[in-house]
Amino acid sequence: MAAKAYVCDGAKIECQLCTKPEGELKVTSNEIKIQDKKFANAKDKEKMNLIFQGNCKKSPYQSSPCQAVIKVEDWQGVADALIQDDPALLEDSIIMCTYGGAPIKITDHLQKNEPTSLEPIMAPVVMPAEDPKIVNIDWKEDDKDPKIKGWIEATTLNIMPGEEVRFYLDEKK
Incomplete structure (x- = not known):
């Protein structure tokens, strides 16, 4: 089984009940970084963390901004690894919005799977001068x-x- 990616600050999230379904996850729970971005953990579940620009389709006449009505449970599918005493979020972690009754999913975790530098496999052989x-x-x-x-x-x-x-x-x- 392939390792799952951790979720970074600025990750893309999605709620199908928002008139603008793509949102952003803002990490405020800690200062621990991966690839120069803050790690997200299970505490990143408040209104200030789940940023959506549209209105909730479940609100009367779709008139309420998602930011005003969003109400969530706990994150599901989190890592065993703890970041400042709370489980780290993984690329397939989800959180339910109890106002709309829809899951909020992570669509882009922002962790890059590219090496920042390549180390040689073996040391070069130096020939005598x-x-x-x-x-x-x-x-x-x-x-x-x-x-x-x-x-x-x-x-x-x-x-x-x-x-x-x-x-x-x-x-x-």
Whole structure:
């Protein structure tokens, strides 16, 4: 199941019983932001939050502005995540207007699903500026273990991890 988007300040809302059905959700409940916009939560349900410009079709002669008569219940379909102690609103959250008896739906949550920056998948490989070389070679011996006669310890410069280094031993030297 795909993750649902959170609702941001200025989200588009809709009530089919408004003569101008498209409205706007104004977040006043908190200052927590997502993508530089305030998050909406379940407290954003007052007249000052649900902004409609038209009149309610259920009012006598459709004469009452929605803003004057709107009366809502609690938001349904909210997130489990809390924003300042109240559930965050999701793109499919709805709230019922009890005056008109119609649901108010979110039609555009305004959360963008585009990355703000792209990080590289893996770090670039930096090639050495100089030719690889062996700086120092030492013969080491272990007096404690008679099975090990000795080993070579080499200090290198500009040899990349995984590159092969070969030593040719001559018992005379």
